[in-house]
Amino acid sequence: MLKIHHLVLSRSERIVWLAEEMGLRYELVRHLRDPQTFRAPPSLRAVTPLAKAPVIEDDGIVVEESSVICDYLLDRHGDHGLRPAPGTAARRQYDYWMASAESTLMYPVLIDLLSVLTQSDAPGLQAFAMGEYDTMLAHVERTLAGGDYLVDNRFSAADVMVYYTLAMAAGTAIPFPTHAPLDRYPQVRAYLARLEQRPAWQRTAKACAA
Numbered sequence: 001m002l003k004i005h006h007l008v009l010s011r012s013e014r015i016v017w018l019a020e021e022m023g024l025r026y027e028l029v030r031h032l033r034d035p036q037t038f039r040a041p042p043s044l045r046a047v048t049p050l051a052k053a054p055v056i057e058d059d060g061i062v063v064e065e066s067s068v069i070c071d072y073l074l075d076r077h078g079d080h081g082l083r084p085a086p087g088t089a090a091r092r093q094y095d096y097w098m099a100s101a102e103s104t105l106m107y108p109v110l111i112d113l114l115s116v117l118t119q120s121d122a123p124g125l126q127a128f129a130m131g132e133y134d135t136m137l138a139h140v141e142r143t144l145a146g147g148d149y150l151v152d153n154r155f156s157a158a159d160v161m162v163y164y165t166l167a168m169a170a171g172t173a174i175p176f177p178t179h180a181p182l183d184r185y186p187q188v189r190a191y192l193a194r195l196e197q198r199p200a201w202q203r204t205a206k207a208c209a210a
């Protein structure tokens with residue numbers, strides 16, 4: 001059976017959420033972070049030398065990296081209406097958001113969180129993060145002006161990916177204060193609230209709770 005390794009308070013919530021949206025059967029293996037360092041425990045290193053979550057095991061195959069796992073599950077079990085058809089404009093947008101969630105959109109969040117976690121006071125770096133926050137949040141805000149979801153006005157795995165990045169920025173995914181100026185982006189805040197209404201998200205929140 002599909003095994004989803006969940007590092008509590010981490011991006012692996014994405015995979016549990018997608019599995020719930022798809023109605024998959026899976027075993028959830030929870031790994032607790034080190035309370036001092038907030039790093040992954042040795043139990044995760046036993047699954048992958050990277051010791052990063054998410055990671056899944058499926059019939060002896062180990063798959064890592066959130067967006068790759070999402071597309072692996074959709075390839076293996078069918079799209080379930082959660083991914084546009086290949087070769088379409090919608091699919092190009094989907095691919096863009098899937099990749100962006102862990103790259104362009106994530107940069108300011110990581111810089112901000114690492115500054116907070118390491119208690120470093122580098123004003124230049126913080127100013128850079130604030131500028132990038134505005135660039136990325138304005139981009140999501142503009143996209144949402146055209147509909148309730150990021151791609152083709154339909155919920156997709158791209159929303160699952162981007163949600164977690166935005167929830168990190170909002171400070172709701174992990175218990176560290178951030179400086180993301182979400183108050184200036186009402187469409188983004190409404191989008192997060194809308195996604196959190198989904199029954200599959202609510203089941204995920206319960207299963208993944210710390």
Ligand SMILES: N[C@@H](CCC(=O)N[C@@H](CS)C(=O)NCC(=O)O)C(=O)O
Nearest residue numbers: 010011039040052053054065066102
């Ligand atoms: N880009 C990777 C990021 C993986 C990653 O950094 N995961 C974090 C959790 S949010 C982790 O496992 N951190 C624990 C550690 O580094 O000790 C993905 O999306 O899967």
